[in-house]
Amino acid sequence: MMVVISAFSVIYFTHLNRQTTSGLEILLTERDELDIEWRNLLLEQNSLAEHSTIESKARKLLQMKRPNINSEVIIQQ
Amino acid sequence: MSKLVKKQIDKQQISVAWRFYVVVGLIVLVYAGLLARSAYIQIIEPDMLKKQGDMRSLRTAAHTVQRGSIVDRNGRELAISVPVETVWADPKIIMENNALAMKEHWQALADVLGRNVNKLTSRIVKNPSKRFVYVERKVSPAMAKYIKELKIPGIHLRKESKRFYPSGEISAHVVGFTNVDDKGIEGVERVYDQLLTGTDGEKQYRKDAKGRKIEILSEQASTQPKDIVLSIDQRIQAIAYKELKGAVKAFKATSGSVVVTNAHTGEILALVNSPSYNPNNRRNTAIHRFRNRAITDFYEPGSTLKPLTAITALEFGSVKADSIIDTSPGWMRLGGRRVSDPINRGKLSITDILVNSSNMGTTKLALSVPKEFLLNKFFDAGFGEETGVGLVGESSGIMHDRQRWSKFELATLSWGHGVAATPLQLARFYSTLANGGIKKPLTIIKKDTLDTIPLRDVRIFSEQSSEQVVGMLENVVNEHTPNAKVEGYRVGGKTGTAIKAFAGGYGNEYVGLFAGIAPISNPEIVVVVVINEPGGDLYHGGEVAAPVFSRVMKGALRVLNIAPDAKRVADVRPVVSEEQPTMKVKQEQADA
Incomplete structure (x- = not known):
């Protein structure tokens, strides 16, 4: 009787183990895919947020300008 | 009749027993056969079946590792590997x-x-x-x-890795590039190739009928590459590149370099050259564009070296900061060669010598100290030696280590001729001045990420004389080089114009230089600008290099949020409450 219980529990836990392993592997693959996506998004961000692009956009589209020294006020504690 | 029956029964019994044995025998034989077969499979030749099973369920997956990224000091990517598919x-x-x-x-x-x-x-x-x-x-x-x-x-995909350089030509010379096999062959990519390269891992697993991984048999872990954090600040780098490119174009120069360093740490904040190239597409690019001129090319630094002569004289004690030197009649003979100023400037203080860039004055200063002392100071200041940045192809310039120096040669040395330095070496000398006389090796790697390098700081000038010379440099800008001024900040610096030497003499080409320090009240940043062979009517360092210096310095000071020191600070502390402003400032600091 004990032998039968032991045999079936071995079967059950092996099954459980295999299911968990496959679940882990699926998550790892997902991680790799997300990493690839992240790298591509980084590239996109970098090309969109290039300093000179931002500066020319700020000047042309938003009519922004650098403050000159007279409009700067320095506060010291 | 009964006899016949009995005989039949006998015969029947006999035949039944015979069949029974045959059947039993067959069954035994079948079992024996099965037993033998299973014994054969299990004991004598189990490998074949194991192999067959493995062929159907065992798989190996390679885990490829991407090359590490190169980022600037604020974490912006300058080089990044992205997995792509090849069809x-x-x-x-x-x-x-x-x-x-x-x-x-x-x-x-x-x-x-x-x-x-x-x-x-x-x-x-x-x-x-x-x-x-x-x-x-x-x-x-x-x-x-x-x-x-x-x-x-029959159409398949294969994973490959592609390296992108988001900053393009701006940082191309510093970052360098890799070849098709992902090996670094230029710049930081080459120097730190080993750190940037990881090793691929491998995983052996068993899969089930649906292709799910059910058992990991062995795993060879991949080693992740390290990311390299540069000391470069991409924002300053972008400003410097834009200004330099504009200047090189406007003055029709063949090339130019700008170096920006942090005076206290020796970190290089920006290092740009023009012409540059696009590292993402290097086809049809002339070879000379790949050269990192700020470290490979050396020029005679000209008058930008006069502060070194001045500080040498101050260090030796042959003159004091307020000494007056008589340069009349504006010319002199040294061993048959003539040293002269454009006009007779008469009696000059050391500050005046630097302001007017008087050759007579520096000659007198140079000859007032022993030859060995002068030469040693030049070597100490880092001329003729590498700056410690460790990039490929760095040149150590020309600084002759010889016994015989004529007086005239010493005189030319005092105004920066007869010695050649890379823009980076010049930046190092000015950084030393700005750092109170302590020389540090320059580095392209952000300091706090690299604690393996031992401290190699050397004091080569006293703090007092460094400060005196830096103060003199401020006067030079205020009185002589308005182009170099930065609104709101106290700035010091020195122009330089050198005639380019070639084999056998000097030609008609010039190099315009400017090296400067700001803010003077607490020096933080050093900017060196070199404009090589300007082709227009303007060629003087004060005309071609100083405006670039001014704009780059202004941008760098803004980006680094360094408080203006020239302007009177407004005292806007409200009278109503003492608590509120403090809170607010603290809040801002936390936000920053």
Whole structure:
């Protein structure tokens, strides 16, 4: 009787183990895919947020300008 | 009758027993056969079946590691590897499956790749027995997914890695680039190639009928590459590149370099050269564009070296900061050669010597100290030695280490001729001045990420004389070089104009230089600008290099949020409450 219980529990836990392993592997693959996506998004961000692009956009589209020294006020504690 | 029956029964019994034994025998034989077979499989030859099983369920997956990133001091990526897919075709499989009949699919494939469908298929028809033909290398993930969905037999995808340089030509010389095999061959990519390269891992696993991984048998862990954090500040780098490119174009110069350093740490904040190149597409780029001129090319630094002569005289004690030197009659003879100023400037203080860039004055200063002392100070200041930045191809300039120096040669040395330095070496000397006389090795790697380098700081000038000379440099800018001024800040610096030497003498080409320090009240930043061979009417360092210096310095001071020191600070502390402003400032600090 004990032998039968032991045999079936071995079967059950092996099954459980295999299911968990496959679940882990699926998550790892997902991680790799997300990493690839992240790298591509980084590239996109970098090309969109290039300093000179931002500066020319700020000047042309938003009519922004650098403050000159007279409009700067320095506060010291 | 009964006799006959009995005989029949006898016969029956005999025949029954015979059949029984045959059946039993057969059954025994079958079991024996099974036993023998299973024994054979289990004991004598189990390997074959194991192999067959493994073939159906055992798989090995390679885990490729991307090359490490190179980022600037604020974490902005300057070089990044992205996995991409390469499309390849197996013509043999395509022909076997008659896949070319799927006209619409091929049209779709050609469309997504932006190719002519006939050209695409003709390459496959031409080599029907080949097993591998590239269709398109390094396509984007979205494209790769689409191609996968087309499911054309014999069209496969393969993972490859592509290196991108988001900052393009701005940081091309510092970052360098890799070759097709992902090996660094220029710049930081080459110097730190080993750190940037990881090793691929491998995983052996068992899969079930549905292809799920159910058991990991062995795993060889991959080693992740390290990311390199540079001392470069991409924002300053972008400003410097923009200004330099504009100046090189406007003055029709052949090339130019700008170096920005942090005076206290020896970190290089920006290092740009013009002309530059696009590291993402290096086709048809002239070789000379790849050269990192700020470290490989050396120029005679000209008058930018006069502060070194001045500080040497101050250090030796032959003059004091307020000494007056008589330079009249404006010329003198040294061993048959003539040293002269454009006009007779008469009696000059050391500050005046630097302001007017008087050759007579520096000559007198140089000759007032022993020869060995002067030469040693030049060597100490880092001329003739590498700056410690460790980049490939760094030149250590020319500084002769010889016994015999004529007085005239010493005099030329005092105004920066007869010695050649790279822009980086010049930046190092000015950094030393700005750092109160303590010389530090320059570095391209952000300091707090690199604690392995031992401290190699050397005091070469006293704090007092360094401060005196820095103060004199401020006067030079205020009185002589208005182009170099930065609104709101106290700035010091020195122009330099050198005639370019070639084999056998000096020609008609000039080099315009400017090296400067700001803010004077607590020096933080050193900027060195070199404009090589300006082709227009303007060639003087004060005209071509100083404006670039001013704009780069202004940008750098703003970016680094260094408080203006020239302007009177407004005292706007409200009278109503003492608590509130403090809170607010603290809040701002926390936000920053």
